[in-house]
Amino acid sequence: MTSSEKIYDAVIVGAGMSGLAAGIRMAQFDRSVCILEKHSVIGGLNSFYRRNGRNYDVGLHAITNYAPKGARTGPLSRILRHLRLSWEEFGLIQQNGSKIAFPGIELNFTNDFAYFESQIAERFPDQIDGFRRMVAGLDTYDRLGAETSPKSAKEYVTQFITDPLLVEMIFCPLFYYGGAREQDMDYGQFCIMFRAIFLEGFARPHDGVRHILLKLLNKFRSLGGELRLRTDVTHIQTRNDEEVDHVTLSTGETIRAKRYLSSAGWPETMKLCGYQTPDPDVAGRLGFIETISVLDTPPKSFGHDKTIVFFNDSERFDYRNPEELVDLRSGVICSPNNFAYSEPIEENMIRITALANYDRWRKLSPEEYRREKLRQYERTLESATRFVPEFRRHVVDVDMFTPLTVQRFTGRERGAIYGAPVKRYDGLTPFKNLYLCGADQGFVGVIGALVSGVIIANMYAFND
Numbered sequence: 001m002t003s004s005e006k007i008y009d010a011v012i013v014g015a016g017m018s019g020l021a022a023g024i025r026m027a028q029f030d031r032s033v034c035i036l037e038k039h040s041v042i043g044g045l046n047s048f049y050r051r052n053g054r055n056y057d058v059g060l061h062a063i064t065n066y067a068p069k070g071a072r073t074g075p076l077s078r079i080l081r082h083l084r085l086s087w088e089e090f091g092l093i094q095q096n097g098s099k100i101a102f103p104g105i106e107l108n109f110t111n112d113f114a115y116f117e118s119q120i121a122e123r124f125p126d127q128i129d130g131f132r133r134m135v136a137g138l139d140t141y142d143r144l145g146a147e148t149s150p151k152s153a154k155e156y157v158t159q160f161i162t163d164p165l166l167v168e169m170i171f172c173p174l175f176y177y178g179g180a181r182e183q184d185m186d187y188g189q190f191c192i193m194f195r196a197i198f199l200e201g202f203a204r205p206h207d208g209v210r211h212i213l214l215k216l217l218n219k220f221r222s223l224g225g226e227l228r229l230r231t232d233v234t235h236i237q238t239r240n241d242e243e244v245d246h247v248t249l250s251t252g253e254t255i256r257a258k259r260y261l262s263s264a265g266w267p268e269t270m271k272l273c274g275y276q277t278p279d280p281d282v283a284g285r286l287g288f289i290e291t292i293s294v295l296d297t298p299p300k301s302f303g304h305d306k307t308i309v310f311f312n313d314s315e316r317f318d319y320r321n322p323e324e325l326v327d328l329r330s331g332v333i334c335s336p337n338n339f340a341y342s343e344p345i346e347e348n349m350i351r352i353t354a355l356a357n358y359d360r361w362r363k364l365s366p367e368e369y370r371r372e373k374l375r376q377y378e379r380t381l382e383s384a385t386r387f388v389p390e391f392r393r394h395v396v397d398v399d400m401f402t403p404l405t406v407q408r409f410t411g412r413e414r415g416a417i418y419g420a421p422v423k424r425y426d427g428l429t430p431f432k433n434l435y436l437c438g439a440d441q442g443f444v445g446v447i448g449a450l451v452s453g454v455i456i457a458n459m460y461a462f463n464d
Contacts, residue, residue, distance in 0.1 A: 007256045008032045010461055011247060013233050013272075014263035016044025017446055018438040020216040021453030022261050024083050026461045027223035034255065035225065036247070038232035038411070042217055044263065045410055045417060045439070046446050048210040052397055054347055056292060057208045058409075059417070061308060061334040061351060064177065064196035065447035066094060066111055066203040074200055075451045082454045089215050092203035095307035096338045100169045101387050102312050107169055111201030124166045134160035135199075139191045150422075153190030154183075168317040173197050173310045175319040176332050176353065178444040180284050180418035182320040188442065189423065196445060202307060204339045212446065236260065236272040236434065243433045244273075261456060262429075263438035263449075266420045267413050269429065284416030285321040287358040287403030291380045294397035295348040299335045303389045304350075309333040311387040319355070326376050327355040328383035350391060352384045358403040358414045373400050418444055427456045435460050 010026050012019045015037035023033045041047055047058040067076040069087045080087060100107045105123060109116040121128040134157060154167070161167050174193040179185050185193070205211035220227065232250040239245040246254045262269040267283040270276075299305070312330040319330075331354040337345060364372060377400050381392055403415025412419065423442035427435045437456040438449055 006032070007258065008034045009257065010034075010259050010261060011036065011255055011257040012261045012263070013236075013247070013269070014044055014438070015042040015227060015229070016263050016438060017046055017213075017216070017449035018441070018453035018456075019044070019261065019263045020213070020220055021079070021083060021450040022263075022437055022457040022461065023225050023453075024216065024220050024223065025454050025457035027220060027225040028084065029462065030224075031461065033220075033225045034257070035220070035227045036231045036233055036249070036255070037227065037229050039409065040229055042227070042229075043209065043213050045406075045412075046209050046213075046449070047409075048208060048213070051399060054294060054397065055208065055210070056399065057210075057336070058401075060204070060209040060446065061177075061332065061336075061353070062095060062202035062204050062339075063092060063212075063446045064200065064202060065445070066092060066201045075196075075447050076200070079447060079450045079454060082458075083216075083219065083450070085215065085219065091205045091207075091211055093206060093339045093341055095202040095204075096305055096340055098202065098308040098310070099306055100172055100310045102165065102169055102172075103314060105165070105169075109198060109201075111203075113199050113201075116198055120166070124163055127161055127163050127166050130160040130162065131166075135194075138194060139188070150186045150188075153185045153187050156187050156190065165315050168312070168315065170194075171319070172312055172317050172330065175317075176310060178418055178448075179319060180286065180416070180423070180439075180444075181421040182285060183318075186423070188425065192443060192448065196448065202339075204336065206341055206343070206345060208336070209446070233272060235274070236262075236269070238273055238431055241430070243431050259433045259435070259461060261435050261437050261453075261461070263436075263453075264411060265413065265438065266424060266436060266440040268411055269434075269436060273429075273431070273434075282420055282422070283413035284418060284420050285414065286319075286418060287321070287356045287361075287406065287415040288353050288401075288417060289326050289356040289376060289380065289403070290351060290353045290401045291377050292399040293350045293352075293381065293391070293395045295350065295391060295394040296396045297394050298337050298344065298348050299350060299391065300338070302391060302394065304335065304391065305338055306333075306388070307335065307338040309387055311384075313386065322355050322357050325357055325360050325372060326380065328379055330354070331380070331384065333384050333388050348394075350384075350388075352380050354380060354383070356403050358407075358416075361402050361404050369402075369404075373402065376400075427452075427459065
Protein backbone atom coordinates (compact mmCIF):
# COMPACT_ATOMS: atom_id res chain seq x y z
CA MET A 1 0.00 0.00 0.00
CA THR A 2 1.30 3.43 -0.94
CA SER A 3 0.27 6.72 0.61
CA SER A 4 0.20 10.26 -0.69
CA GLU A 5 2.40 12.42 1.51
CA LYS A 6 0.19 15.44 1.03
CA ILE A 7 -2.71 15.94 3.41
CA TYR A 8 -5.46 17.86 1.65
CA ASP A 9 -7.89 20.18 3.31
CA ALA A 10 -10.62 18.19 1.59
CA VAL A 11 -11.05 15.10 -0.55
CA ILE A 12 -14.29 14.85 -2.53
CA VAL A 13 -15.58 11.53 -3.84
CA GLY A 14 -17.26 12.11 -7.20
CA ALA A 15 -16.88 14.81 -9.86
CA GLY A 16 -20.57 15.38 -10.42
CA MET A 17 -22.24 18.76 -10.12
CA SER A 18 -22.30 18.75 -6.32
CA GLY A 19 -18.68 17.63 -6.01
CA LEU A 20 -17.46 20.26 -8.46
CA ALA A 21 -19.46 23.00 -6.74
CA ALA A 22 -18.15 22.03 -3.31
CA GLY A 23 -14.62 21.92 -4.69
CA ILE A 24 -14.88 25.37 -6.22
CA ARG A 25 -16.34 26.85 -3.07
CA MET A 26 -13.52 25.51 -0.89
CA ALA A 27 -10.77 26.34 -3.37
CA GLN A 28 -11.98 29.94 -3.41
CA PHE A 29 -10.78 30.18 0.18
CA ASP A 30 -7.36 28.67 -0.52
CA ARG A 31 -8.27 25.20 0.69
CA SER A 32 -6.36 22.39 -1.00
CA VAL A 33 -9.00 20.19 -2.62
CA CYS A 34 -8.73 16.91 -4.52
CA ILE A 35 -11.74 15.47 -6.37
CA LEU A 36 -11.62 11.73 -7.11
CA GLU A 37 -13.71 10.45 -10.03
CA LYS A 38 -13.70 6.82 -11.09
CA HIS A 39 -14.79 7.50 -14.66
CA SER A 40 -12.97 9.18 -17.52
CA VAL A 41 -15.40 12.10 -17.70
CA ILE A 42 -16.92 14.44 -15.14
CA GLY A 43 -20.62 14.95 -14.49
CA GLY A 44 -21.88 11.87 -12.69
CA LEU A 45 -25.64 11.68 -13.16
CA ASN A 46 -25.50 14.69 -15.48
CA SER A 47 -22.67 13.87 -17.85
CA PHE A 48 -22.12 13.58 -21.61
CA TYR A 49 -20.65 11.24 -24.18
CA ARG A 50 -20.01 10.92 -27.91
CA ARG A 51 -21.30 8.07 -30.06
CA ASN A 52 -21.34 7.61 -33.84
CA GLY A 53 -19.99 11.12 -34.25
CA ARG A 54 -22.82 12.68 -32.20
CA ASN A 55 -22.87 14.40 -28.82
CA TYR A 56 -25.30 13.12 -26.19
CA ASP A 57 -26.23 14.38 -22.74
CA VAL A 58 -26.68 11.94 -19.87
CA GLY A 59 -29.62 12.63 -17.61
CA LEU A 60 -30.29 16.16 -18.79
CA HIS A 61 -33.73 16.93 -20.20
CA ALA A 62 -33.69 20.48 -18.96
CA ILE A 63 -32.14 22.52 -16.20
CA THR A 64 -34.72 23.60 -13.64
CA ASN A 65 -34.70 26.70 -11.40
CA TYR A 66 -34.31 29.17 -14.26
CA ALA A 67 -33.80 32.80 -13.24
CA PRO A 68 -33.45 35.74 -15.66
CA LYS A 69 -30.33 37.85 -15.77
CA GLY A 70 -30.16 40.24 -12.83
CA ALA A 71 -32.42 38.19 -10.54
CA ARG A 72 -31.26 38.32 -6.92
CA THR A 73 -33.29 35.48 -5.46
CA GLY A 74 -33.59 31.76 -6.11
CA PRO A 75 -31.05 28.92 -6.32
CA LEU A 76 -29.57 29.86 -9.69
CA SER A 77 -28.77 33.40 -8.59
CA ARG A 78 -27.33 32.10 -5.34
CA ILE A 79 -25.14 29.58 -7.14
CA LEU A 80 -23.74 32.19 -9.51
CA ARG A 81 -22.83 34.43 -6.59
CA HIS A 82 -21.23 31.69 -4.51
CA LEU A 83 -19.26 30.22 -7.40
CA ARG A 84 -18.40 33.70 -8.72
CA LEU A 85 -19.70 32.95 -12.19
CA SER A 86 -21.59 35.31 -14.47
CA TRP A 87 -25.10 34.67 -15.72
CA GLU A 88 -23.71 34.61 -19.27
CA GLU A 89 -21.28 31.80 -18.42
CA PHE A 90 -24.13 29.34 -17.91
CA GLY A 91 -25.71 30.43 -21.20
CA LEU A 92 -29.21 29.26 -20.30
CA ILE A 93 -31.99 29.53 -22.88
CA GLN A 94 -35.61 29.23 -21.74
CA GLN A 95 -38.08 26.56 -22.78
CA ASN A 96 -40.64 27.10 -25.52
CA GLY A 97 -43.34 25.65 -23.30
CA SER A 98 -44.27 22.29 -21.78
CA LYS A 99 -47.41 20.42 -20.82
CA ILE A 100 -48.90 17.79 -18.56
CA ALA A 101 -51.17 15.49 -20.57
CA PHE A 102 -53.77 13.23 -18.98
CA PRO A 103 -56.80 11.65 -20.75
CA GLY A 104 -58.97 14.44 -22.16
CA ILE A 105 -57.13 17.26 -20.38
CA GLU A 106 -53.87 19.15 -20.62
CA LEU A 107 -52.16 21.76 -18.47
CA ASN A 108 -49.66 23.89 -20.35
CA PHE A 109 -46.91 25.84 -18.60
CA THR A 110 -43.95 28.05 -19.37
CA ASN A 111 -41.47 29.87 -17.14
CA ASP A 112 -44.21 32.41 -16.48
CA PHE A 113 -46.05 31.04 -13.45
CA ALA A 114 -49.06 33.29 -14.08
CA TYR A 115 -49.70 31.32 -17.28
CA PHE A 116 -49.81 28.04 -15.37
CA GLU A 117 -52.20 29.63 -12.88
CA SER A 118 -54.46 30.69 -15.74
CA GLN A 119 -54.45 27.14 -17.11
CA ILE A 120 -55.63 25.78 -13.76
CA ALA A 121 -58.23 28.52 -13.43
CA GLU A 122 -59.58 27.62 -16.88
CA ARG A 123 -59.60 23.83 -16.49
CA PHE A 124 -60.24 23.53 -12.73
CA PRO A 125 -62.13 26.74 -11.89
CA ASP A 126 -63.37 25.43 -8.54
CA GLN A 127 -59.77 24.62 -7.46
CA ILE A 128 -57.91 27.81 -8.27
CA ASP A 129 -58.40 29.51 -4.90
CA GLY A 130 -57.15 26.44 -3.05
CA PHE A 131 -54.24 26.15 -5.47
CA ARG A 132 -53.20 29.74 -4.74
CA ARG A 133 -53.39 29.15 -0.98
CA MET A 134 -51.27 26.03 -1.39
CA VAL A 135 -48.58 27.95 -3.29
CA ALA A 136 -48.64 30.78 -0.74
CA GLY A 137 -47.94 28.26 2.03
CA LEU A 138 -44.84 26.70 0.47
CA ASP A 139 -41.63 26.98 2.44
CA THR A 140 -38.90 29.02 0.83
CA TYR A 141 -35.52 27.49 0.09
CA ASP A 142 -34.02 29.33 3.04
CA ARG A 143 -36.35 27.56 5.44
CA LEU A 144 -35.57 24.10 4.08
CA GLY A 145 -32.89 22.14 5.86
CA ALA A 146 -32.27 19.86 8.79
CA GLU A 147 -35.39 21.05 10.54
CA THR A 148 -37.65 20.25 7.58
CA SER A 149 -40.55 18.04 8.58
CA PRO A 150 -40.80 14.65 6.83
CA LYS A 151 -44.56 15.11 6.51
CA SER A 152 -46.33 13.86 3.42
CA ALA A 153 -46.48 16.23 0.46
CA LYS A 154 -49.76 14.72 -0.70
CA GLU A 155 -51.30 15.33 2.71
CA TYR A 156 -50.22 18.95 2.44
CA VAL A 157 -51.56 19.42 -1.11
CA THR A 158 -54.92 17.76 -0.46
CA GLN A 159 -55.59 20.25 2.33
CA PHE A 160 -56.04 22.82 -0.43
CA ILE A 161 -56.92 20.88 -3.60
CA THR A 162 -59.92 18.57 -3.48
CA ASP A 163 -59.97 17.36 -7.10
CA PRO A 164 -57.89 14.14 -7.25
CA LEU A 165 -57.14 14.62 -10.95
CA LEU A 166 -55.49 18.00 -10.40
CA VAL A 167 -53.46 16.54 -7.54
CA GLU A 168 -52.19 13.77 -9.83
CA MET A 169 -51.36 16.23 -12.61
CA ILE A 170 -49.36 18.48 -10.30
CA PHE A 171 -47.33 15.59 -8.91
CA CYS A 172 -46.56 13.94 -12.26
CA PRO A 173 -43.70 16.32 -13.27
CA LEU A 174 -42.43 16.59 -9.69
CA PHE A 175 -42.12 12.83 -9.28
CA TYR A 176 -40.47 12.32 -12.65
CA TYR A 177 -37.95 15.10 -12.02
CA GLY A 178 -37.06 14.33 -8.43
CA GLY A 179 -39.19 11.68 -6.77
CA ALA A 180 -37.16 9.19 -4.74
CA ARG A 181 -40.21 7.68 -2.99
CA GLU A 182 -43.10 5.70 -4.37
CA GLN A 183 -46.41 7.57 -4.66
CA ASP A 184 -45.39 10.50 -2.46
CA MET A 185 -42.52 12.77 -1.41
CA ASP A 186 -41.78 14.59 1.78
CA TYR A 187 -42.95 18.16 2.12
CA GLY A 188 -39.45 19.62 1.83
CA GLN A 189 -38.84 17.84 -1.48
CA PHE A 190 -42.22 19.02 -2.73
CA CYS A 191 -41.35 22.64 -1.98
CA ILE A 192 -38.02 22.26 -3.77
CA MET A 193 -39.45 20.57 -6.86
CA PHE A 194 -42.58 22.73 -7.18
CA ARG A 195 -40.49 25.88 -7.09
CA ALA A 196 -37.88 24.42 -9.44
CA ILE A 197 -40.37 23.41 -12.15
CA PHE A 198 -43.40 25.70 -11.90
CA LEU A 199 -42.28 28.87 -10.10
CA GLU A 200 -38.89 29.08 -11.82
CA GLY A 201 -38.93 26.76 -14.83
CA PHE A 202 -36.85 25.08 -17.52
CA ALA A 203 -33.82 26.17 -19.51
CA ARG A 204 -30.85 24.62 -21.31
CA PRO A 205 -27.46 25.71 -22.62
CA HIS A 206 -27.21 25.64 -26.41
CA ASP A 207 -24.44 23.01 -26.25
CA GLY A 208 -26.01 20.92 -23.51
CA VAL A 209 -24.70 19.92 -20.11
CA ARG A 210 -21.05 19.76 -21.24
CA HIS A 211 -21.12 23.56 -21.47
CA ILE A 212 -21.80 23.96 -17.75
CA LEU A 213 -19.53 21.12 -16.71
CA LEU A 214 -16.55 22.56 -18.56
CA LYS A 215 -17.18 25.99 -17.03
CA LEU A 216 -17.17 24.42 -13.57
CA LEU A 217 -14.08 22.36 -14.27
CA ASN A 218 -12.14 25.33 -15.61
CA LYS A 219 -13.15 27.37 -12.58
CA PHE A 220 -12.06 24.62 -10.19
CA ARG A 221 -8.69 24.18 -11.85
CA SER A 222 -8.08 27.92 -12.09
CA LEU A 223 -8.36 28.04 -8.29
CA GLY A 224 -5.73 25.35 -7.85
CA GLY A 225 -8.13 22.43 -7.43
CA GLU A 226 -6.91 18.95 -8.33
CA LEU A 227 -9.08 16.50 -10.29
CA ARG A 228 -8.11 12.85 -10.67
CA LEU A 229 -10.11 10.94 -13.28
CA ARG A 230 -10.15 7.13 -13.57
CA THR A 231 -9.53 7.06 -9.82
CA ASP A 232 -11.77 4.55 -8.08
CA VAL A 233 -12.24 4.88 -4.32
CA THR A 234 -12.67 1.36 -2.96
CA HIS A 235 -12.72 2.08 0.76
CA ILE A 236 -13.21 4.95 3.18
CA GLN A 237 -11.13 3.93 6.17
CA THR A 238 -12.47 5.11 9.50
CA ARG A 239 -10.66 5.39 12.83
CA ASN A 240 -12.31 4.32 16.11
CA ASP A 241 -15.72 4.57 14.43
CA GLU A 242 -15.44 8.32 14.91
CA GLU A 243 -13.77 9.86 11.90
CA VAL A 244 -12.29 9.09 8.50
CA ASP A 245 -8.55 8.47 8.46
CA HIS A 246 -8.01 8.07 4.69
CA VAL A 247 -9.49 6.79 1.46
CA THR A 248 -8.05 3.81 -0.38
CA LEU A 249 -7.95 3.66 -4.17
CA SER A 250 -8.21 0.59 -6.40
CA THR A 251 -4.46 0.93 -7.02
CA GLY A 252 -3.76 0.52 -3.31
CA GLU A 253 -2.81 4.16 -2.87
CA THR A 254 -4.18 5.98 0.15
CA ILE A 255 -5.09 9.66 0.29
CA ARG A 256 -5.59 11.70 3.45
CA ALA A 257 -7.44 14.91 4.18
CA LYS A 258 -8.78 16.92 7.08
CA ARG A 259 -12.33 16.40 5.85
CA TYR A 260 -14.11 14.29 3.24
CA LEU A 261 -17.20 14.93 1.12
CA SER A 262 -19.03 12.18 -0.75
CA SER A 263 -21.50 12.64 -3.57
CA ALA A 264 -21.74 8.87 -4.11
CA GLY A 265 -25.05 8.57 -2.25
CA TRP A 266 -25.91 7.55 1.29
CA PRO A 267 -25.93 3.72 0.97
CA GLU A 268 -23.00 3.82 -1.43
CA THR A 269 -20.94 5.96 0.97
CA MET A 270 -21.78 3.75 3.92
CA LYS A 271 -20.67 0.69 1.94
CA LEU A 272 -17.35 2.38 1.23
CA CYS A 273 -17.03 2.84 4.99
CA GLY A 274 -17.58 -0.89 5.50
CA TYR A 275 -21.21 -0.66 6.60
CA GLN A 276 -23.86 -2.76 4.87
CA THR A 277 -27.18 -0.93 5.07
CA PRO A 278 -29.73 -3.37 6.56
CA ASP A 279 -32.78 -2.12 4.65
CA PRO A 280 -32.63 -2.83 0.90
CA ASP A 281 -35.07 -0.01 0.27
CA VAL A 282 -32.69 2.58 1.72
CA ALA A 283 -31.05 2.76 -1.71
CA GLY A 284 -34.29 3.61 -3.44
CA ARG A 285 -36.56 1.45 -5.56
CA LEU A 286 -37.19 3.71 -8.52
CA GLY A 287 -35.36 3.17 -11.80
CA PHE A 288 -35.96 4.42 -15.32
CA ILE A 289 -35.29 3.63 -18.94
CA GLU A 290 -34.54 6.39 -21.41
CA THR A 291 -34.64 6.19 -25.17
CA ILE A 292 -32.85 8.70 -27.38
CA SER A 293 -34.02 9.02 -30.97
CA VAL A 294 -31.94 11.08 -33.39
CA LEU A 295 -34.11 12.53 -36.15
CA ASP A 296 -33.47 13.70 -39.70
CA THR A 297 -35.57 16.82 -39.16
CA PRO A 298 -36.38 19.23 -36.31
CA PRO A 299 -39.44 18.20 -34.28
CA LYS A 300 -41.18 21.45 -35.19
CA SER A 301 -41.22 20.34 -38.82
CA PHE A 302 -43.79 17.64 -38.01
CA GLY A 303 -45.80 19.73 -35.56
CA HIS A 304 -44.10 19.08 -32.22
CA ASP A 305 -42.98 22.32 -30.55
CA LYS A 306 -43.29 21.45 -26.84
CA THR A 307 -40.11 21.34 -24.80
CA ILE A 308 -41.28 18.61 -22.40
CA VAL A 309 -44.46 16.54 -22.26
CA PHE A 310 -45.31 14.73 -19.03
CA PHE A 311 -47.98 12.15 -19.87
CA ASN A 312 -50.16 9.64 -18.08
CA ASP A 313 -52.85 7.54 -19.77
CA SER A 314 -55.36 7.38 -16.91
CA GLU A 315 -56.69 9.68 -14.21
CA ARG A 316 -54.56 7.88 -11.62
CA PHE A 317 -50.78 8.39 -11.80
CA ASP A 318 -49.07 5.27 -10.46
CA TYR A 319 -45.53 6.30 -9.49
CA ARG A 320 -43.92 3.13 -8.19
CA ASN A 321 -41.49 0.40 -9.10
CA PRO A 322 -43.31 -1.44 -11.91
CA GLU A 323 -43.92 -5.16 -11.97
CA GLU A 324 -42.77 -5.44 -15.58
CA LEU A 325 -39.52 -4.33 -17.23
CA VAL A 326 -41.03 -0.95 -18.15
CA ASP A 327 -44.23 0.86 -17.21
CA LEU A 328 -45.42 2.66 -20.34
CA ARG A 329 -48.60 4.07 -18.88
CA SER A 330 -46.75 7.30 -18.12
CA GLY A 331 -43.54 9.01 -19.09
CA VAL A 332 -41.64 12.10 -20.12
CA ILE A 333 -41.04 13.21 -23.71
CA CYS A 334 -38.37 15.86 -24.18
CA SER A 335 -37.00 17.54 -27.27
CA PRO A 336 -33.71 19.36 -26.67
CA ASN A 337 -34.46 21.27 -29.89
CA ASN A 338 -37.52 22.97 -28.43
CA PHE A 339 -35.90 25.71 -26.41
CA ALA A 340 -35.90 29.34 -27.53
CA TYR A 341 -32.54 29.17 -29.28
CA SER A 342 -31.52 31.95 -31.64
CA GLU A 343 -29.65 29.31 -33.68
CA PRO A 344 -30.62 25.64 -34.07
CA ILE A 345 -28.68 23.00 -32.17
CA GLU A 346 -26.56 20.45 -33.99
CA GLU A 347 -28.75 17.35 -33.62
CA ASN A 348 -32.50 16.76 -33.74
CA MET A 349 -33.60 14.51 -30.90
CA ILE A 350 -36.52 13.20 -28.91
CA ARG A 351 -35.83 11.62 -25.53
CA ILE A 352 -38.39 9.51 -23.67
CA THR A 353 -38.21 8.43 -20.04
CA ALA A 354 -40.35 5.81 -18.28
CA LEU A 355 -40.34 3.87 -15.02
CA ALA A 356 -38.43 0.58 -15.08
CA ASN A 357 -37.84 -2.40 -12.79
CA TYR A 358 -34.16 -2.83 -11.93
CA ASP A 359 -34.51 -6.42 -10.66
CA ARG A 360 -36.20 -7.65 -13.83
CA TRP A 361 -33.56 -6.05 -16.05
CA ARG A 362 -30.79 -7.49 -13.86
CA LYS A 363 -32.12 -11.06 -14.19
CA LEU A 364 -31.93 -11.04 -17.99
CA SER A 365 -29.15 -12.92 -19.75
CA PRO A 366 -26.91 -10.80 -22.02
CA GLU A 367 -28.82 -12.03 -25.08
CA GLU A 368 -32.20 -11.37 -23.44
CA TYR A 369 -31.00 -7.94 -22.33
CA ARG A 370 -30.07 -6.91 -25.87
CA ARG A 371 -33.34 -8.25 -27.23
CA GLU A 372 -35.44 -6.51 -24.59
CA LYS A 373 -33.69 -3.19 -25.18
CA LEU A 374 -34.78 -3.34 -28.82
CA ARG A 375 -38.31 -4.42 -27.93
CA GLN A 376 -38.77 -1.87 -25.15
CA TYR A 377 -37.40 0.89 -27.38
CA GLU A 378 -40.14 0.18 -29.92
CA ARG A 379 -42.83 -0.07 -27.23
CA THR A 380 -41.68 3.21 -25.66
CA LEU A 381 -41.97 5.10 -28.93
CA GLU A 382 -45.37 3.57 -29.59
CA SER A 383 -46.53 4.76 -26.16
CA ALA A 384 -45.15 8.26 -26.66
CA THR A 385 -46.78 8.82 -30.04
CA ARG A 386 -50.15 8.81 -28.28
CA PHE A 387 -49.18 12.23 -26.90
CA VAL A 388 -46.90 13.77 -29.55
CA PRO A 389 -47.03 13.71 -33.36
CA GLU A 390 -45.77 10.56 -35.08
CA PHE A 391 -42.00 10.80 -35.57
CA ARG A 392 -40.76 7.23 -36.01
CA ARG A 393 -40.19 7.54 -39.76
CA HIS A 394 -37.69 10.34 -39.06
CA VAL A 395 -35.43 8.28 -36.73
CA VAL A 396 -31.87 7.84 -38.05
CA ASP A 397 -30.00 6.72 -34.92
CA VAL A 398 -30.92 5.47 -31.45
CA ASP A 399 -29.53 4.83 -28.00
CA MET A 400 -31.14 3.58 -24.80
CA PHE A 401 -30.36 3.43 -21.08
CA THR A 402 -31.74 1.04 -18.48
CA PRO A 403 -31.34 1.01 -14.69
CA LEU A 404 -28.35 -1.28 -15.21
CA THR A 405 -26.70 1.37 -17.38
CA VAL A 406 -27.19 3.94 -14.62
CA GLN A 407 -25.72 1.62 -12.00
CA ARG A 408 -22.74 0.77 -14.19
CA PHE A 409 -21.75 4.34 -14.98
CA THR A 410 -22.73 6.14 -11.78
CA GLY A 411 -22.41 3.49 -9.06
CA ARG A 412 -25.97 4.18 -7.88
CA GLU A 413 -27.43 1.19 -6.07
CA ARG A 414 -30.22 -0.37 -8.16
CA GLY A 415 -29.75 2.40 -10.73
CA ALA A 416 -31.88 4.68 -8.55
CA ILE A 417 -31.20 8.08 -10.13
CA TYR A 418 -32.83 10.06 -7.33
CA GLY A 419 -31.14 8.02 -4.65
CA ALA A 420 -32.37 7.17 -1.19
CA PRO A 421 -36.01 7.93 -0.32
CA VAL A 422 -34.98 9.53 2.99
CA LYS A 423 -32.91 12.67 2.47
CA ARG A 424 -30.29 13.96 4.87
CA TYR A 425 -30.59 17.72 4.60
CA ASP A 426 -27.87 18.35 7.18
CA GLY A 427 -25.35 16.29 5.19
CA LEU A 428 -24.08 14.58 8.32
CA THR A 429 -22.83 11.00 8.57
CA PRO A 430 -21.79 8.90 11.60
CA PHE A 431 -18.26 10.25 11.15
CA LYS A 432 -17.39 13.75 12.26
CA ASN A 433 -15.25 14.66 9.22
CA LEU A 434 -17.31 12.95 6.48
CA TYR A 435 -20.21 14.79 4.87
CA LEU A 436 -22.78 13.97 2.22
CA CYS A 437 -23.56 16.14 -0.79
CA GLY A 438 -25.67 15.55 -3.88
CA ALA A 439 -29.08 13.92 -4.37
CA ASP A 440 -29.15 12.08 -1.05
CA GLN A 441 -28.48 15.32 0.79
CA GLY A 442 -31.80 16.49 -0.59
CA PHE A 443 -31.37 18.59 -3.74
CA VAL A 444 -31.69 17.02 -7.19
CA GLY A 445 -31.15 18.17 -10.76
CA VAL A 446 -28.29 20.28 -12.05
CA ILE A 447 -28.99 23.41 -10.02
CA GLY A 448 -30.04 21.39 -6.99
CA ALA A 449 -26.78 19.45 -7.03
CA LEU A 450 -24.79 22.67 -7.30
CA VAL A 451 -26.75 24.10 -4.37
CA SER A 452 -26.04 20.97 -2.35
CA GLY A 453 -22.29 21.21 -2.94
CA VAL A 454 -22.20 24.86 -1.94
CA ILE A 455 -24.39 24.33 1.15
CA ILE A 456 -22.26 21.47 2.48
CA ALA A 457 -19.02 23.34 1.76
CA ASN A 458 -20.32 26.43 3.54
CA MET A 459 -21.57 24.46 6.54
CA TYR A 460 -18.64 22.18 7.18
CA ALA A 461 -15.62 22.78 4.96
CA PHE A 462 -14.18 25.80 6.75
CA ASN A 463 -14.04 24.41 10.29
CA ASP A 464 -10.46 23.50 11.12
